[in-house]
Amino acid sequence: GAGVSQSPRYKVAKRGQDVALRCDPISGHVSLFWYQQALGQGPEFLTYFQNEAQLDKSGLPSDRFFAERPEGSVSTLKIQRTQQEDSAVYLCASSLERGNTEAFFGQGTRLTVV
Amino acid sequence: AQRVTQPEKLLSVFKGAPVELKCNYSYSGSPELFWYVQYSRQRLQLLLRHISRESIKGFTADLNKGETSFHLKKPFAQEEDSAMYYCALLDNYGQNFVFGPGTRLSVLP
Numbered sequence: 103g104a105g106v107s108q109s110p111r112y113k114v115a116k117r118g119q120d121v122a123l124r125c126d127p128i129s130g131h132v133s134l135f136w137y138q139q140a141l142g143q144g145p146e147f148l149t150y151f152q153n154e155a156q157l158d159k160s161g162l163p164s165d166r167f168f169a170e171r172p173e174g175s176v177s178t179l180k181i182q183r184t185q186q187e188d189s190a191v192y193l194c195a196s197s198l199e200r201g202n203t204e205a206f207f208g209q210g211t212r213l214t215v216v
Numbered sequence: 217a218q219r220v221t222q223p224e225k226l227l228s229v230f231k232g233a234p235v236e237l238k239c240n241y242s243y244s245g246s247p248e249l250f251w252y253v254q255y256s257r258q259r260l261q262l263l264l265r266h267i268s269r270e271s272i273k274g275f276t277a278d279l280n281k282g283e284t285s286f287h288l289k290k291p292f293a294q295e296e297d298s299a300m301y302y303c304a305l306l307d308n309y310g311q312n313f314v315f316g317p318g319t320r321l322s323v324l325p
Binding site: 105106133135142143145150152161195200204205206208209210 | 220222225259260261262265302304309311312313314315316317318
């Protein structure tokens with residue numbers, strides 16, 4: 103596929119459960135971003151990778167959130183001990199390089215914590 | 217602090233009417249500004265960026281540094297323009313897009 107792919111599209115988790123969200127960026131894209139979008143709000147920055155290096159994780163809301171991109175391609179966002187306030191759409195985006203280039207977004211993973 | 221504001225949550229106009237979606241930002245450096253659009257059941261996608269000075273689907277946006285604004289305009293709205301519009305800035309390090317809360321544009325027939 104030519105676009106950014108995220109899986110699963112939908113995830114229902116019981117409170118306290120751990121979840122892992124996957125992002126397959128566009129091949130060759132150096133930059134990868136994760137965003138959290140709560141209902142009725144704009145995307146909120148979580149973390150940024152340049153290749154395999156996590157250069158900015160200032161947006162991660164707590165130490166329950168962890169992201170990795172070990173080989174500089176696929177990325178996983180892990181949320182431990184999920185809580186109801188974690189319910190949101192998690193968006194992944196990639197861009198060709200760092201700087202002023204277009205970010206291509208995936209369709210997101212809608213996480214519902216019950 | 218970096219911040220993007222979009223004062224209107226919902227904007228309704230009739231087909232053929234002019235439309236302006238407001239965006240203001242606060243940033244200490246010289247950010248790059250973008251408009252992203254999300255049509256129903258589609259993913260977020262780039263509409264235009266200020267450095268390109270381009271017109272996409274009839275939309276234009278001018279960066280006004282004095283007013284720290286980047287309003288999106290179109291002279292004649294079409295029904296297919298109905299969507300969520302997000303204004304965003306990219307910080308100087310090129311590693312953090314800051315999005316506004318979005319404005320839902322509804323173009324009525």
